[in-house]
Amino acid sequence: MAMRERAVEAIFFDMDGTIVDTEMLWAEAMVEYLADRGISGDKDEIISIVYGHAWSAIYEKIVALYPRTSVVSVNEMAVELRDYYIKLRNERDISIPESVECLRRLSAHYPIAIVSGSTRIDIGDTIKLMGLESNVLFYLGSEDYQYGKPHPMCYEMAAERLGADPERCIVIEDSRAGIRSAKAAGMRCVALVLEGALQQEIDGADLVLSSLADFGYEEAERVVKNGA
Known part of the structure; x- marks a missing residue:
């Protein structure tokens, strides 16, 4: 048969x-990352940037919104931001x-x-x-x-x-x-x-x-x- x-x-x-339920964690990580660099990030704006987009596109939008971050390359920011994300991830069930x-x-x-x-x-x-x-x-x-x-x-x-x-x-x-x-x-x-x-x-x-x-x-x- x-x-x-x-x-x-x-x-x-x-x-x-x-x-995994991580998109909000990435948004929170970005807010903390910016705050540590003296930048007040708009969480709602950052959430809309993070949801559903690739890292390269997120980086471009963050730099456009917060020009002071342009001194950091896309790869450097990815490495630095990841430390904030990992800290939050380790505190929660994702x-x-x-x-x-x-x-x-x-x-x-x-x-x-x-x-x-x-x-x-x-x-x-x-x-x-x-x-x-x-x-x-x-x-x-x-x-x-x-x-x-x-x-x-x-x-x-x-x-x-x-x-x-x-x-x-x-x-x-x-x-x-x-x-x-x-x-x-x-x-x-x-x-x-x-x-x-x-x-x-x-x-x-x-x-x-x-x-x-x-x-x-x-x-x-x-x-x-x-x-x-």
Whole structure:
């Protein structure tokens, strides 16, 4: 008896705000980083800059908003800011348990990659912290692609690496920029809207969920076959 062909060829997870609840931590870290340099950062403004964007884009916007930070290079600021982030991360539980278990569950059926705007060192650390080393085939960070989300490059690169048809790939995202990136790459997109998270436009997502607790093989196949 022939096995039924799977509709899904690969699943790509965003990281911050999707697997781990860290976007607010990055915003808080930036506020503290600026304060230690005598700069009063607008937290709401910084939150809007951080959510869903690659580090290179965040750096450019921070420098434009606070010109005194321009004396520090993009790489230098990343290293310095990370110390603030790690301190906050060590004080809190950053896991989104339902998302972590969803990733593990789906990895039994499909190749899984993490495609994030964070740096590779932060993605690698998160994978280890969540115990996902055996579940994630590879990951792409901000150093790996020239244009960050909402540009489709990162997801296009992920599909190309696997030789996967973009129309048969699913992206799981939490931000407007990420959803736009996935759809521009020609992929299906599941939007995760967690309670208490920053409200963003999710137009274009094929499926909107408040939790990934019940998202598994059958649901993934249905997203590609039926669009929802």
